[in-house]
Amino acid sequence: MTGPNIAIDELRSLFLFEALTDDQLGWIAERAQVRTFDAGAVVYRADEPAEALWVLLDGRLRLTRTADGEEVPVNETAHRGAYAGAIRAFTAAAPGIYQSSMVTVAPSRFLRISADDFSTLMHDWFPLAVHLLDGLYLGIQNTEATIRQREHLAQLGHLAANLAHELNNPAAAAVRASAQLRTRVAGMRHKLGLLAGQRIDPELLRTLVTVQEAAVERAAKPREPLSSLAESDLEDALADQLSDLGIPDAYALAPVFAGAGLDADWLAEVADGLAPDAREGALRWLAYTVETELLMDEIEDASTRVSTLVAAVRQYSHLDQAAHQEIDLHPGLDSTLVMLGHKLTAVQVHREYDRELPTVPAYASELNQVWTNLIDNAVDAMAGRGDLWIRTYRDGEWAAVAITDTGPGIPDSVRGNLFDAYVTTKPVGQGSGLGLDNARRIVTRRHRGELSFTTGPDGTTFTTRLPLPPGVEAAATEQGRQT
Incomplete structure (x- = not known):
């Protein structure tokens, strides 16, 4: 509720006003209001318009802020003359809202000075202090802005480093696969030249092409990944089988077939359809073909990963969309x-x-x-x-x-x-x-x-x-x- 204006003697007893003249104290007494509150009353709430400076005359106050949906105390005092509220109303950068909430812990009495009156008295009576405090607040704001900018730039640098690392892996994989692909294509040309020089039987050539297409189709089908032990066992089985067929350097061909999901049954079927003197050339040609397909898959996967990362950057930044x-x-x-x-x-x-x-x-x-x-x-x-x-x-x-x-x-x-x-x-x-x-x-x-x-x-x-x-x-x- 609203009470009578405060007496000049009581104003002078407050440390905030003890050095003011009688005229200045009278000016405040005419404009300020004394307000009383019961214990547990809310004097003002955070984020409400900062309309006044509140000075404690007697009682006890508590300042709180909201954290995790709860009011957390940040200060509590019974000190006569303690003040809160629109304490920066006189500055150019004054916040328009209360930064915290004030509640009474005991029955309390406050002096309420409107934000406009507080600003006026500060500018009229203490112009030097206003300039100094304006500069102080401005300096704090500029410092905060600089630090925030540095924080933002540091975060951007951190994201850029992460992105560079993420892009490097698929890019390196694509470069490596491209170099290997060039070698394998050259090998395929060489093998094709050898087959042509041997005047290969057209029926055998048709058989090789059919087997080649079947192998590529089988390698392209999705399959459950093998464990390291299972894959090693498959490679050993294929290498032994190739050695039994008289294929030199069998342990170089076996990982290629195993990586494409081609097993011992497939190899036996292919070998049975080839003349013994044509097996080595045909199987090496098939190995080049299968490995080429695997390398192209790797390049495609790497390129897709890069494209996905670029799309993520566009989505993250929203550069081409409305703010x-x-x-x-x-x-x-x-x-x-x-x-x-x-x-x-x-x-x-x-x-x-x-x-x-x-x-x-x-x-x-x-x-x-x-x-x-x-x-x-x-x-x-x-x-x-x-x-x-x-x-x-x-x-x-x-x-x-x-x-x-x-x-x-x-x-x-x-x-x-x-x-x-x-x-x-x-x-x-x-x-x-x-x-x-x-x-x-x-x-x-x-x-x-x-x-x-x-x-x-x-x-x-x-x-x-x-x-x-x-x-x-x-x-x-x-x-x-x-x-």
């Missing part, structure tokens, strides 16, 4: 996993996607930064080895993304202010403490969503909730009524 649009969350999560693939080599990734999850209005590339930070932190928490669950689901009017690791959990000492700038659980030099702060800003300010976490000795889950378009909820309700 803000309604998106399916799953492609962004998948492209982020591809971008971080090098860090996930020893991590088992479990995707539990709700494919019926509606699209959400979002800045897709910024959300991908959130996924990158949360997944990267999860992998670091597990020291690069463990299980990672990514789950999407609908939570009422929200689309939810939960990212869970099997790490040791977040220490109690940082849980209350984990989303604050410069707070990190990583060793010195390995984290700036701005990743989660940036993620929270993107989720809460850019998307009007929520970012929370639960943690324990068995792991941690970060849950991002993004608001669904209003029409989606209405459509779902109407559909439920019709059903």
Whole structure:
């Protein structure tokens, strides 16, 4: 409730105002209000418009912030003259909302000075202080901006290194297979020349072509991969069989046939259809043919992998798409996993996607930064080895993304202010403490969503909730009524 204006003597007894003149104290007394609250009352809430500076006259106050859906105390005091609220109303970079919530722990009395009056008195009475504090706040903002930019560049460099590693493997495989393919094609030309020089029987040539096509078709069919022991046994059996047929260097041909899924029965069938003096040339020609097909498959797989990575980069960056649009969350999560693939080599990734999850209005590339930070932190928490669950689901009017690791959990000492700038659980030099702060800003300010976490000795889950378009909820309700 509202009480009478405060007496000048009581104002002077507060350390904030003890050096002011009678005229200045009178100016405040005319404009300020005294307000009383019972114990447990909410004076103001975080994210509400910062309309006033509150000064404690008597009682006890507590400042809290929301973490994981709970109000976490950040300060509690009964010190007379303690102040909170719109304390930066006089600065050029004043936040327009309260940064925390204030509740009373005991019956309390406050002096309420409107943000506009507080700004006026600071500019009129303490212009030098205003300039100094403006410069201080601006310097802090510039420092934060620089560090955030460096953090972002470091993250981009990290992703670029991962991408380079992921691209290098298929590119190297394609180069290696291309060089081997050139050698095998040259060998095929040589064998074809030898066969032509021997004036081979046309019927035998037709038989070789038929066997060649059958071998290629059989090699192309999908099959269950063999264990290392089974594959070694197959190679030994084929090598012994080739040696019995009088084929020199049988242990060089056997791995080729085994790798294509060609077994002893196939080899026996082919050998029975060839004259003894034609077996060696024919089987080597078939080996070149089969190996050529395997090398072309390897080149195709490597090229497809490169194409997939490039597509993931395009999906991750959204360079050729509108900045803000309604998106399916799953492609962004998948492209982020591809971008971080090098860090996930020893991590088992479990995707539990709700494919019926509606699209959400979002800045897709910024959300991908959130996924990158949360997944990267999860992998670091597990020291690069463990299980990672990514789950999407609908939570009422929200689309939810939960990212869970099997790490040791977040220490109690940082849980209350984990989303604050410069707070990190990583060793010195390995984290700036701005990743989660940036993620929270993107989720809460850019998307009007929520970012929370639960943690324990068995792991941690970060849950991002993004608001669904209003029409989606209405459509779902109407559909439920019709059903």
